[in-house]
Amino acid sequence: MTHGLDYPLSGISVVDLVRGPMASITRYLAELGARVDRIDEPGSAMDAVEALVANVGKQHHRIDLMSAAAQTLIDNAHIIVADSDQPIDLAALQRERPELVTMTVSDFGCNTAMTNWKGSGPVLHALSGELSRSGIRGREPLLPPGDLAYQCAASQAAYTLVTGLYRALKTGVGDHFDFSALDGAVQALDPGYGVNGSATMGKPANLLARARPAAGFQYPVLKCADGHVRLCLLAKRQWRGMFRWMGEPAAFASPEFDKMIVRYKSPELLPAIGAFFADMTREEIEAGGQKFGVPVSAILTFEESIDTDHVRDRNAITSLGTPDGRVAKVPNGMLCIDGLRTGLGAEGEAQAFRPPERSSDSGQPFEGLKVLDLGVIVVGAEQGRLLGDQGADVLKVESRAYPDGNRQSYLKYGMSVSFAAGHRNKRSLGINLRDPEGRKLFLELAAQADVILSNFKPGTMESLGLDYETVSAINPRIVMVDSSAFGATGPWSGRMGYGPLVRAATGLALAWRYPDDPEGFCDSVTIYPDHVAGRVGAMGAVALLIRRLRTGRGGTASVAQSEVMLSHFAADVARVSLGLPTGTPSDHPYGVYPAAGDDEWCVVVVDGDQSWRGFCEAIGFSAGEGLTTPAARLAAREGIDAALTAWLASRTPLEAATALQTHGVAAAPMLRLADLPDFAYYRDRNFYRTESHPYLPEDFLVERRHVTGRATVDAETRPAPLAGEHSSEVIAEWLGLPAETLSRLEETGVIEGVDPREWKAIEDTIAPSEQGRA
Template sequence: MAGGVTVVELGGGVASAYCGRLLAGAGADVVTCEPAGGSPLRSSHPLLPDGRSALFEYLGMYKRSAVLADGDLDRIVEMADIVIDEVDVEAGKTPAVVEARLQRFRSRNPRLVAVVCSPFGLTGPYADRRSSDLVDWAMSGYSAITGDPDREPLQAGGPWCAYVNGLTASVGAMAALRTAEHTGQGQLVDVAAMDAMTALHQWSIVLATHQGVRKRRSGNRHAESFHPLGILPCKDGAVCIAVSSPAQWEGFCLALEMPELLDDDRFATGGDRFDNAAELDAIILPWLLERPRREIVERLQECNVPTSPVLDVLSVQDDEQLADRGFWQPLPHLGEDVVAPSLPVRGPIVGQGRSRAPELGEDTETVLADLAPGETSVPSPTPSIAPPPLPLEGVRVVELSIAWAGPLAARFCADLGADVVRVEHPGARGNGLRPDGSPMRAPEGWRWGELPPPAYRAGIFPDADPGERPWNRNGPFNKMQRNKRSLALDLQDESGREVFRRLLAEADILLDNYRPRALDRLGFDFEAVSAINPRIVRISMSGYGSTGPYRDRGSWGPILEAHSGLAATTGYEGGGPVKQGAAFPDGIGGLTGTFALLDALRERDRTGRPVYVNLSQLESYVSIGGEFVIATSASAEPPERRGNRSLALAPQGVYPCRGDDNWVAITVHSDDAWKALAALIENPALADPALHREAERRRRHDAIDAEIAAWTADRDAHEVAELLQEAGVAAGPALSNLEMVADPHLRARNMIVPIDHPDAGRREFPGFPIHLSETPVERFAGAPTLGQHNEAILCDLLGYSGDEYTALLSAGVIADSPPR
């Protein structure tokens, strides 16, 4: 827990406020210092019937509010452990202004962790650019892959980039706090939304750097090589179905009572089903349209096919899984039925403060009373010649995970210096092809994970070449496993389990994202693990959490997105829900898991006792839409899908530009910005003085959009964005994945980095999105080959003899290549 930690929140934006909310939920005393007129968030949409901001009511939970004079602010920061600020160029808070203030604070408090959130970071060619939720989404490469292929790219239904920025900043804050508490050295933590979002791309970046392929929009279908994987209609709405493996395809056909599809050559592989999706839909849609979503979900889940209803933000509040886990926090001061998401994990994160958001300046007197006049409680650090170690140096993480969320959390730990031992079955790397073109499948090897590996028809190999050892050349896998060690171990074998027990005895953290029953059946529940190692941190990162009626359901990112209610917020005006172009909940779950791990590790160090963290990826994702939950529970009306438009600003949209599927995102923040835009376009239709008022621009939004689109259509998207930025208008190109890997700003901030691999060669991957001034993450070792560290782990760490090691290798308990 972050108990005993004082946090001063200065930002005034969603990113800094969500970072503060997470720290407050972990037990920190978070004081949000507001100007006399209140935080800008207090007037942010969506608004409640009484005029309060649902956004502020959500992000202000568990905090105190104070209105302080400059001298008092300096004094409280001198006593603080963490200060959080946020760049807002529109409000004059440029990177230079914010950094200067934070560096002044650091000079007075050397142990201070100074966190700054921003759209583009404190450095780089875009640092001083204006932005918005829409522009952040576009420049992070997500607009280009979200929406229908024959329509304009789509923004997310909410300020997801800002939430990711704040969530990533919370990881940086906890990592830097660990360094400060161990060494006395504070530091500046620089987190940009563009960096954070780039780090969460599923395989867009890898497609570009490994094969030069541009990822496109695909509506509600999967964009690459699976079907059905996406949102499909049913009798009473829609469901999301994820068939991504041979076993899931078999289960799908059996659930629909259509076993004949298994013998149909048109649908033999995931690639075949993708190519013949229209023919397959013609067969399965009548079955779906005859049945309600509850029946469909239950039948498919019984056959081990990840499936969920597509809920909206109102109906998700009646979900039995979330209710069983006590996820909803009542907010009676806002109304009898008003609720908000509580906290996304069960474990040390407990939320010590009051659940409601504070009134403006409600705690000013108590905050001032806490200050000792003229004194500073923070001692200066002991001078050191050597730089401090990385925050997690000396920490060992044992990772049992698949797909994305678990590997991402473990990768963050590895990047931060932890010794991450990835334990994988010898047959687990089946997501590729053998040199002869036959799928690599080892279903029996996945009994302890209960998820057969997907069989890509081509994989994402360097230059589309599987090579002689394709299991070591898959780009998406290698992206997730950098800086780790690999132990290829069969846990079905008792000898393998004994190796695992000895490994746990040497570990600080055990991380997994399997369904809860998987490790329980192997004898590694929390009770057993803590008996082996009474100081271990155990984190379970399953889709639905380790308790509740859905605990053992299968899930993928699109499944959780549909279930969360947030998929229903994204879509074209007047149309249906549209899934994100990447499995966004996985990234959110991985980041939340990293934050929870750092918090739990601090609690373990404080008490010396084992800690269990029960994380639900579903709850982690719902938590980035808390304002919609509050507003919807207050009004009993779910939010309408609004395409690329804003609840508060007009005009805003994504407009066509010259070239193949090129677009620019534009947000007009003010009347002055509108005048600048109209002056650039030089169209008499936009010269009407009535349009100097936002309300009139909103009323005539369609006509304005048409004029802007006509102006941008024959111009380059990058040139339009630069022209508008120079005029004071927030704008940015909707970057494709190919443009992202060449982007000068991402490269200047080390967000596209080359990594060497013995089998895959040198390829570029996303970098580390948290820029730590004193403990920078600069080491990027290639992903381990399968079983690369078997001998080092067993013999050097665990004390196995050479003969014992050879016997395990001969028996297939450990391996360095998949079983044939």
């Protein structure tokens, strides 16, 4: 950790009783300065590399959970996190100490039809809908690399814990969370119901094609002299830059190519760009992209990524000693606080935490908080929504001159199912920040605010005169959070911030392809890490609010999406640095297999001798009795897979998975997004709810709550705003300005209301029977 930083969670004590990949939940808290005491009972074990990256920064105790030493740690904890099968009643502890925050962690939560199912990363991908969108049309679905589902779930759990802690410190009311890894993966990885963007390719989830996307769809990967590059030609100006770079070829001079759909459908354009790039190196192409304003990135390996000047400049990778005396490279944390990297390793200096005078509790941890949300696209939407869902007054600050890309819609007034789900529980303030009076007005609002969120290109807030130094001079309690693709500093800080380019530059795109097809890149329709980066940013905001309870002052949190991604693949980065292989085991059935039906698939993961015996019993594989060693099973792998495929051919994916789970084998049907709402698990968890919007002709689905908790209430249901819908209202509330002043500000364009033409478009769009909702 960095010397001289007042860590947000300094003085907070956490007890960690979680095994496996979800142990990384409390690593986030350790990075933010909490003391995390990990109790590993004698005899417990975990993969050495996974343990290294999941548990760095924690205090380790090899003691019996029932010992006096363990009890002392538990008695002094603010937070206790444990696997659901640990012999400790967390709910009872929370009842005895109402201010305590506890969490039970499992794959499928408590009291569902799947509570006793066995989970794994592939199983979570199958049941979340992610697997159905990964791969290339005409081929089998492709499992995403690494422990991505678990790592995203861990981020959701960590955000939940700091939120529960903030509420407990303010009100004396803690909570007991029943955290399901599947719930977390569905929300934080790439949700189909929310700000879904490319996750549903611009369509409602239930209208997605059953097949996976075509090769090269949307964000093409092209060969060059020394590897591959990825191209993102989205905006008209970006295409014009590419056109100039290519020497303005007559074949593509038509103004029709300014339209993205025309470029996508052109059979000649991509081959022409590919030929143009063919003799250039990745470095030359990136330099040309910078010169002509074309979003492009080299496709890098993990090894290349962690050795770039940018990563070194940001101190984003550090070295850790392994138990066997070697040195591994690992990602050095996800957040910068007050301009300093929190990082991994030593504890921050402990600070005595004296709880403030407690306030009343409404069940909403952020009730009374005022948030100015300048965020755009997915990360920006998620950060503000997370706070608004739990009671904060979130003002979405926007402008007609620079509209949020999420406002793009077939409707003329900038509303869609995606926007409605992703921006619920916000109000909209239309304001011209480039007008001196608009900037002055914003600073007056900032003086009243608790949190300011943004995710512009680094330097934008400074150019507007709205940087932390300026705002904190008038409001020392302000918390400001910024998010960007590659961080606010370093050689890549000015790069275009698209997720596909981040995945290319960090090694993920190269890892997410078919093993037998070097050109089979399969990450083009995910919008990872946008949703999870939004949660990391919100976590930073809440952690600083917790520090503000102790110190009375605010601070800054900065998130680089590239570093979130690297941290999620920390085990792979460490293995690469140690010369160890990455990937999945091959001596047992592990992967995606065809089942009965049209393009229907079942995930099967056999992970040890006991699981192997259950697998053989489930499918009636008598030949398996002689395959008692991994080497023997590896040699017979072709026959094993043939037996499994034959058994699956007469069973639906759910029938097959249920039979395998009965025998202790991790298995799951591949669900498509449209399957999720009616699947038994999600009904048992009461996970989704249907909402309506006064300016939409259709209802839509959203997650009901962020987590299942004893004292947690459902998210608010205030509809997402039209651009500028509440401008006069919120300024009058926050600043008390009179009506005549508000009228003048709107007449001069300093603040913006809803265009009257948009009201007319709403009337024309919504059927008369539906207009009563408006």
